[in-house]
Amino acid sequence: MNLAHWLAIILAISSIIYPNRPYAADDIQHSLLRADQLRSSEPAEFKVILAALETQVDKMSTEQLHYFNYLSAYKLSFQGQFDKAVTIYSQILNSNANDTLRFRANMSIINSHAISKNWSQGLAHLAINIDLLPSIQPKEIHQLGLLIAAMFYNQIRQYELGLNYAKRLEAKVSQGRNFCIAHNLKLESLFKLELLEEDDPQIREGIEACQQSNEVVMESAIYSYIAALYLNKDKPDEAINILESNYSDLKATKYAHFLAVFDSLLSVAYLKTDTLERAEEHALTAIDYSTNIGNNEPTVTAYRVLYQIAESRGDHMMALEYHKNYAEADKAYLDDIKTKHLAFQLAEHQAAEQKSRIGLLDKQNNLLKIEQRLARSEAENNRLFIALLIAIITLLSFWGYKSWMTQRRLKQLAEFDALTGVFNRGHFTQLAQSALQYCHNSDIYLSCILFDLDKFKTINDSYGHACGDWVLKKVADVCKVQGRSNDIFARLGGEEFCILLPGCDLLTATKLAETCRKKIAQIDSSDSGAEFMITASFGVTDAKLSGYDLEKITADADMAMYQSKHDGRNRTTVFGLVDSDENAESEGIESRQGQLTL
Numbered sequence: 182m183n184l185a186h187w188l189a190i191i192l193a194i195s196s197i198i199y200p201n202r203p204y205a206a207d208d209i210q211h212s213l214l215r216a217d218q219l220r221s222s223e224p225a226e227f228k229v230i231l232a233a234l235e236t237q238v239d240k241m242s243t244e245q246l247h248y249f250n251y252l253s254a255y256k257l258s259f260q261g262q263f264d265k266a267v268t269i270y271s272q273i274l275n276s277n278a279n280d281t282l283r284f285r286a287n288m289s290i291i292n293s294h295a296i297s298k299n300w301s302q303g304l305a306h307l308a309i310n311i312d313l314l315p316s317i318q319p320k321e322i323h324q325l326g327l328l329i330a331a332m333f334y335n336q337i338r339q340y341e342l343g344l345n346y347a348k349r350l351e352a353k354v355s356q357g358r359n360f361c362i363a364h365n366l367k368l369e370s371l372f373k374l375e376l377l378e379e380d381d382p383q384i385r386e387g388i389e390a391c392q393q394s395n396e397v398v399m400e401s402a403i404y405s406y407i408a409a410l411y412l413n414k415d416k417p418d419e420a421i422n423i424l425e426s427n428y429s430d431l432k433a434t435k436y437a438h439f440l441a442v443f444d445s446l447l448s449v450a451y452l453k454t455d456t457l458e459r460a461e462e463h464a465l466t467a468i469d470y471s472t473n474i475g476n477n478e479p480t481v482t483a484y485r486v487l488y489q490i491a492e493s494r495g496d497h498m499m500a501l502e503y504h505k506n507y508a509e510a511d512k513a514y515l516d517d518i519k520t521k522h523l524a525f526q527l528a529e530h531q532a533a534e535q536k537s538r539i540g541l542l543d544k545q546n547n548l549l550k551i552e553q554r555l556a557r558s559e560a561e562n563n564r565l566f567i568a569l570l571i572a573i574i575t576l577l578s579f580w581g582y583k584s585w586m587t588q589r590r591l592k593q594l595a596e597f598d599a600l601t602g603v604f605n606r607g608h609f610t611q612l613a614q615s616a617l618q619y620c621h622n623s624d625i626y627l628s629c630i631l632f633d634l635d636k637f638k639t640i641n642d643s644y645g646h647a648c649g650d651w652v653l654k655k656v657a658d659v660c661k662v663q664g665r666s667n668d669i670f671a672r673l674g675g676e677e678f679c680i681l682l683p684g685c686d687l688l689t690a691t692k693l694a695e696t697c698r699k700k701i702a703q704i705d706s707s708d709s710g711a712e713f714m715i716t717a718s719f720g721v722t723d724a725k726l727s728g729y730d731l732e733k734i735t736a737d738a739d740m741a742m743y744q745s746k747h748d749g750r751n752r753t754t755v756f757g758l759v760d761s762d763e764n765a766e767s768e769g770i771e772s773r774q775g776q777l778t779l
Contacts, residue, residue, distance in 0.1 A: 303333060307329075379414075397433070407423055445478070461490050504747075660701070721738060
């Protein structure tokens with residue numbers, strides 16, 4: 182489920198924050214608590230109370246003023262003015278307000294960043310809430326903090342962390358909405374981690390928890406996991422049975438996201454049973470439900486099913502159109518996944534860097550203390566002073582060496598991919614921008630090669646991630662040998678690599694790409710402990726065709742690479758016009774007139 186939708190559900194029940202707390206004697210406190218209780222259930226009355234409170238601002242205590250500002254920010258969020266609301270929430274977070282109010286304000290900031298898909302900022306504020314969590318006494322808010330942490334981590338595909346917080350929440354509740362959500366998040370994490378079986382007793386526990394609180398949407402989410410497990414085991418009839426028997430209840434909720442999930446799964450199930458008309462009907466319905474959801478897996482699944490149906494009917498024009506839509510949806514969906522993964526990596530890197538800086542400050546502080554002791558003892562014993570001074574110099578040398586090693590390690594982490602030893606995406610971007618600018622100013626050739634390993638997920642799934650890591654390192658080593666020392670070779674993420682070649686024309690770059698492709702295909706996988714083929718699809722362009730803009734030249738190379746994928750994989754495709762050179766033809770390189778369209 183989309184995190185913004187989850188948070189909307191959870192924050193909508195925030196009137197439970199102080200359900201049994203008696204009103205304070207003064208009217209201002211009474212009105213503040215009343216407004217907080219009504220802010221989601223009775224928005225009109227909430228606005229009336231807030232307007233009356235605005236006339237009493239000068240009579241409020243500091244804590245009451247923080248409370249009033251929080252409610253005012255909530256009103257702005259409700260009206261869609263998220264930037265203004267976040268400004269006020271941030272002021273509360275950085276103020277002397279009590280921990281509970283600061284925690285609630287920060288949860289609202291997390292929600293705003295989730296809606297705008299600003300995952301890096303969302304992770305930064307989630308870390309603040311996790312630090313505050315032990316000091317939060319109201320059990321409802323404490324549970325809400327655990328719940329949001331589990332949902333946020335699941336949304337950015339960090340399912341191990343999501344599972345941890347879901348289990349912590351499950352241990353603190355035994356009934357009600359939060360109990361249902363805790364089960365749902367736990368099952369989602371287990372499903373995505375491939376640790377869930379369709380007959381797992383935890384599934385029945387989750388369904389019963391959601392039925393007790395009449396949470397149809399979250400109960401339907403669990404049914405979707407079961408259906409997907411059946412389809413993974415090639416049991417389409419069982420999947421159809423469980424989805425169809427619960428479809429009408431879900432449809433009554435009009436919840437588009439899970440209706441799209443149900444319909445996309447039904448389209449796959451009916452396709453497996455050769456019931457093509459039903460499969461087509463559900464695929465089209467899934468796409469219709471997904472229209473306003475953004476990049477999502479049901480859309481990808483539905484277009485793939487429609488493409489397969491059209492192809493089976495011999496309608497090649499329609500099949501081509503559906504395949505184009507499928508490729509575009511799949512790329513957009515994968516780009517979202519990459520964005521979330523990079524945001525999490527950045528957050529981890531920043532946390533490590535911050536920890537290193539704190540350690541360095543601690544060492545510097547220790548150094549100052551030692552120097553003070555030396556100054557006080559100088560008058561008492563000159564010989565002791567000299568001995569201590571020598572010790573300080575030794576310690577300084579040691580700490581200096583350690584600091585140099587730490588900085589060197591941080592530089593390595595910041596510039597190179599830890600697995601393959603080639604540049605990472607961030608450092609590649611910096612080097613590539615400089616190279617493009619230099620070549621542009623100097624009117625020098627520049628070419629770009631982008632390639633992606635074919636069916637890499639199958640290798641990971643069949644032989645394990647250790648084998649997949651071996652493949653990535655081997656491919657990187659093979660390709661590094663073929664290039665020049667000034668080529669900019671990077672792993673952009675997953676199984677995708679890029680080589681930027683300053684001073685290299687298109688024909689030479691194409692030959693290099695073809696050489697790399699052949700060398701990859703010749704890799705002996707037996708050293709990995711398994712026997713399988715390794716191939717890659719290449720896309721090539723140069724600055725004359727795509728210009729000196731990094732985003733444009735990599736996008737064109739990416740488009741050519743996807744054409745290679747589309748044309749059968751394990752081949753090289755040149756973007757735009759390619760000279761009909763005998764050498765190019767002898768290498769088996771495709772030449773295409775005009776821009777490639779997938």
